[in-house]
Amino acid sequence: MAFRKLLPLIFLGMCQIGSAQSPTYGVGRSPTADEIRAWDISISPTGQELPSGRGTAREGAQLYIQKGCAGCHGRTGSGSQAPTLIRSDGTTRSSMPCLVPCVNDNNVMALHSPFATVMWDYINRGxxxxxxGTLQPDEVYALTAFLLYKNGVIHEDDVMDAHSVPEVVMPNRYGFAMPTEEWKHGSPRLQGYPKPPQ
Structure with missing residues (x-):
């Protein structure tokens, strides 16, 4: 009877021995530089990675309907199942412009970011x-211009491109915590805090 209780353990041990002796299957490989470049599409606040292209709010208004944005975000940019993109007097609790426009305690997606490049990046990749990933750079610039215009950040005839998008001062530019004098670059870490990998 004791042998029957040990049988599952013996069986598992035999499986482990067998798997340790099995060949490797060569699953996976290191990506090529071109493969990494294709996925490395992040845009920083400085916008140095932005591609060439241009767009205006008028072009963006047409694309907003053509590309189906209105289907999720609503024809007016609010009041649908997807996050609110365009604020109005009815969507803000304080008078416009407010630092962080809110709708029922949710941020208006297009304005929460402190940098317009983040909005461009989100539209481009998501x-x-x-x-x-199906939008062309000109389309992303136009949609960005449309959202910025409808939210009162830029004028309708402003052209958004790789140079102008990083220059846009968003309503929430200074709404995030800024470094204080105590936060000095290269300061020693707190006692017991893990060291960063070298």
Whole structure:
């Protein structure tokens, strides 16, 4: 009877011995530089990675309908199942412009970021849902211009491109915590805090 209780352990041990002697299958490989470049599409606040292209709010208004943005975000940019993109007097609790526009305690997506490059990057990599990455740079610039214009950040005839998008001062530019004098670069870490990898 004791042998029957040990049988599962013996069986598991035999499986381990067998798997340790099995050949490697060569699954996976290191990506090539071109493969990494294709996925490395992050845009920093400085916008130095922005591609060439241009767009205006008028072009963006047409694209907002054509590309299906209105289907999720609503024709007016609010009041639908997706996050609110365009604020109005009815969507803000304080008078416009407010530092961080809110709708029922949720941030208006297009204005929460302190940098317009973040908005451009999000549209470029994540929209439209289900067809991510299909927008051309000109279309992303136009949609960015449209959202900025509708939220009162830029004028309707302003052209958004790789040079102008990083220059846009967002309503929430200074709404995030800024470094204080105590936060000095290269300061020693707190006692017991893990060291960064070398």
């Amino acid at each position: 929209m439209p849902i289900g067809k991510e």
